[in-house]
Amino acid sequence: MTAPATVTHINISNGGVPKLPIERAVIGTLGVEGDRQANTEHHGGPERALCLFSLEKIEALQAEGHAIVPGGAGENVTITGVDWDDVAPGTQLRLGESVLIEITGYTAPCYKIEANFSAGDFNRINQKTNPGWSRAYAKVIEGGPLLPGDAVELLPAT
Numbered sequence: 001m002t003a004p005a006t007v008t009h010i011n012i013s014n015g016g017v018p019k020l021p022i023e024r025a026v027i028g029t030l031g032v033e034g035d036r037q038a039n040t041e042h043h044g045g046p047e048r049a050l051c052l053f054s055l056e057k058i059e060a061l062q063a064e065g066h067a068i069v070p071g072g073a074g075e076n077v078t079i080t081g082v083d084w085d086d087v088a089p090g091t092q093l094r095l096g097e098s099v100l101i102e103i104t105g106y107t108a109p110c111y112k113i114e115a116n117f118s119a120g121d122f123n124r125i126n127q128k129t130n131p132g133w134s135r136a137y138a139k140v141i142e143g144g145p146l147l148p149g150d151a152v153e154l155l156p157a158t
Contacts, residue, residue, distance in 0.1 A: 005081030005152035011071030068116040098144030
């Protein structure tokens with residue numbers, strides 16, 4: 001039996017990385033209330049309101065010897081139980097009972113997350129060089145409260 005898909009971590013920072021876990025969040029059109037981005041040219045805004053990553057990918061990277069942890073690469077929402085290959089631009093996900101998001105693109109990694117990777121190889125999670133390993137950006141269609149442990153539902157394409 002497969003475990004249900006869930007939110008495992010919600011992470012914020014006052015700008016930059018790592019983003020640290022919080023116990024509860026309110027998600028709005030600009031992302032997690034209380035979260036800040038150090039570089040708003042490349043991060044944040046309505047089309048990049050949330051950054052998501054897969055706990056399974058983080059664990060696989062740890063097994064390769066990387067020091068990455070949830071939030072370490074700057075994601076706001078870490079999820080488990082979803083086939084990460086299905087999380088692509090245009091995909092919608094329901095987080096908890098009220099949050100609806102749509103994936104808008106893949107997140108380009110930068111040197112500020114190099115401490116998470118052996119030999120500083122932050123391009124290990126670059127969609128262009130390692131497809132399927134990137135974090136994903138999402139816009140918020142419907143906001144609301146979100147807690148670790150909340151269900152995640154990958155919605156069928158319309």
